Amino acid sequence: DAKTTQPNSMESNEEEPVHLPCNHSTISGTDYIHWYRQLPSQGPEYVIHGLTSNVNNRMASLAIAEDRKSSTLILHRATLRDAAVYYCILRDPYSGNTPLVFGKGTRLSVIA
């Protein structure tokens, strides 16, 4: 899987929007962009994923650059429960039964 680059940490005020960036300049044409998050002392949970078009779900939005070399996870109103490590991961669905490879992610702190 291609490598992604994320800031080590970010901070947000409660109820403010949060934009978590991810660079993936070596992304291939078939790589999907996945976002997972890990709350303290828990396993990762799926947030959102996309290929080319922007995606929205009940948890977040994913904005994908036109050249697909970067993407941004958007939490529209951060809550204290959103404090977690957010991982941006590329995965090629045609690569067979491969695991997710986790980088260091971005640790999001939410201030009340």
Place this chain on the structure above:
Amino acid sequence: GAVVSQHPSWVICKSGTSVKIECRSLDFQATTMFWYRQFPKQSLMLMATSNEGSKATYEQGVEKDKFLINHASLTLSTLTVTSAHPEDSSFYICSARDKEDRVGSDSPLHFGNGTRLTVT
């Protein structure tokens, strides 16, 4: 949604003993399960890939005789840490892929809530 259950959620054992961790897919069948290990303040590191009915594939540097993986059914994989030592203390996490997922479907992976192992 799909649920992966890990048991126990935490365990404390004495050095030299063995510990078994279970990973179950509750509402789907998983032909493949993945085992990760996570040390404090670090990211998840893949330990092994477990396929139902066959031997697990271990990542480089992971001792297969120390971390025994059994995937005897489509809903259960177990990781046994044998002769545990304090340096094996870590957070162990499993994840599973639904056997209905087809190549190209790119469905999310489902993760358990982890098992915190402390070896004294």
